[in-house]
Amino acid sequence: MPHIPAPFSPNEDERALSLEHLGVLDSAPEKEFDDIVVLASTLCEVPVALVSLVDRDRQWFKACVGLDVRETHRDLAFCAHAILAPADVLTVEDARRDPRFEHSALVLGPPYIRFYAGAPIIDDTGHALGTVCVIDTKPRTLTAPQRTALLALARQTASLLQLRLLRHQRERRAEILVQELAQANALNQMAEESLRHAKRISSLGMVTASIAHDFNNILQALSASLQMIRLRARRPKDVEKFSDTGLQAVDQGRQLVSHLLSCVRLDSPNLVCIDVNARLEAMRDVLFRTATESVELTFDLSAPNTAVMCEEAQLNAAVLNLLTNARDALGSAGSICISTRLVRAEDDVPLAGGNYVVLSVADTGPGIPDDLAAKIFDPFFTTKEKGKGTGLGLSQVREFAENAGGTVMVETAPDKGTVVSLYLKSLGRIDSAVNPT
Numbered sequence: 001m002p003h004i005p006a007p008f009s010p011n012e013d014e015r016a017l018s019l020e021h022l023g024v025l026d027s028a029p030e031k032e033f034d035d036i037v038v039l040a041s042t043l044c045e046v047p048v049a050l051v052s053l054v055d056r057d058r059q060w061f062k063a064c065v066g067l068d069v070r071e072t073h074r075d076l077a078f079c080a081h082a083i084l085a086p087a088d089v090l091t092v093e094d095a096r097r098d099p100r101f102e103h104s105a106l107v108l109g110p111p112y113i114r115f116y117a118g119a120p121i122i123d124d125t126g127h128a129l130g131t132v133c134v135i136d137t138k139p140r141t142l143t144a145p146q147r148t149a150l151l152a153l154a155r156q157t158a159s160l161l162q163l164r165l166l167r168h169q170r171e172r173r174a175e176i177l178v179q180e181l182a183q184a185n186a187l188n189q190m191a192e193e194s195l196r197h198a199k200r201i202s203s204l205g206m207v208t209a210s211i212a213h214d215f216n217n218i219l220q221a222l223s224a225s226l227q228m229i230r231l232r233a234r235r236p237k238d239v240e241k242f243s244d245t246g247l248q249a250v251d252q253g254r255q256l257v258s259h260l261l262s263c264v265r266l267d268s269p270n271l272v273c274i275d276v277n278a279r280l281e282a283m284r285d286v287l288f289r290t291a292t293e294s295v296e297l298t299f300d301l302s303a304p305n306t307a308v309m310c311e312e313a314q315l316n317a318a319v320l321n322l323l324t325n326a327r328d329a330l331g332s333a334g335s336i337c338i339s340t341r342l343v344r345a346e347d348d349v350p351l352a353g354g355n356y357v358v359l360s361v362a363d364t365g366p367g368i369p370d371d372l373a374a375k376i377f378d379p380f381f382t383t384k385e386k387g388k389g390t391g392l393g394l395s396q397v398r399e400f401a402e403n404a405g406g407t408v409m410v411e412t413a414p415d416k417g418t419v420v421s422l423y424l425k426s427l428g429r430i431d432s433a434v435n436p437t
Contacts, residue, residue: 003104005075005077006074009128015127016055019127019130039149039153041066044150047137050134050135052131054130079118081100089142091117091141093142101113112137115136117133118150129161132150272312273308277303279316281301287319290320291323292327295330295334297336298338300337301339302342303342305429306340307426308404314400319361322397322422329418335363336362337360341360343358351406351407354426355425357424368418373410373412406425408423
């Protein structure tokens, strides 16, 4: 005749959820639970004692003495019968004479159970989660004091499980607090760094404005002088040639002054609605000449007809600056890709929620070490040889991106190349036909 397992309790789902909530299943041995089974074995004078927790399809031993297994199938569990009567101790004096267990594999084979007594472990919601049980390989009886001791040990085990849960919850809360403190410190450090950066940019702005003002005065005087030369010269070829060259230099100087002033004016009158893709298309010839023939330059423009509010001259300068840096990083040869795409941010630090046009310049160069990557946008920081770089280019790129409502991010790794991405706040779709080029 086959063995018939214990039926499930009426509230089996809630009981199983209560056990799972404790987070104790499959945990490592713990001394306080080991002490429970040592006491149970000693008090009841039996070779085997267990703290057995009845899971959905198994019984798992949180602590055991006298057995070398950690779990058995629930169908074979004496404890599955014990939890059906949570107010009492289930006692089986001779399993061979009990119809519930006489055909059990644990009775007919190892460990050859004859005697069993199990006191249910009841949680604070009244669910029987398992038992503190004792087992012998020969028939016997349970005395009244031993029964009382088993019930006490079961109550103590229930308290230990609750304390264990509270301890783990406290530790988890402590971990969360540590993480939140670390995040707060990181945000505070970012705020301090932003303040220091703002102060440096403010100082740089005042110097730039002063230089631009004085330089503009010089250019005006030079322009006037060159124009007088042209007017008074009787068309000698050499005078015309030199005066033309001088006037071209003056025009370039005016462009430089305009760029210097735009770097320190947030209310620039030149702010316009620009289709970034259209602007890059218009710059193709200039960009190819800047990249040089030794560099493979490609485009992947995936954000058409999308507008950003910025100054066209600053956008041009930012792209040329990033392309020049990428070209210099490649050395003799390599590839660069200029790309655009539209992304949405959900209040990500340091971006406010909304849509952004991401303008990226990616190169296949040697990459940037981590300690240098954190500094490349700082004013006056440069890795170039003395006299070949001012350290202002990338700081102006970052300022341009921030003025356009976004930021700049860099992704780099040794021998993996570098990607610098400008996040520019999107104003939505526009008709590219009316965008300035």
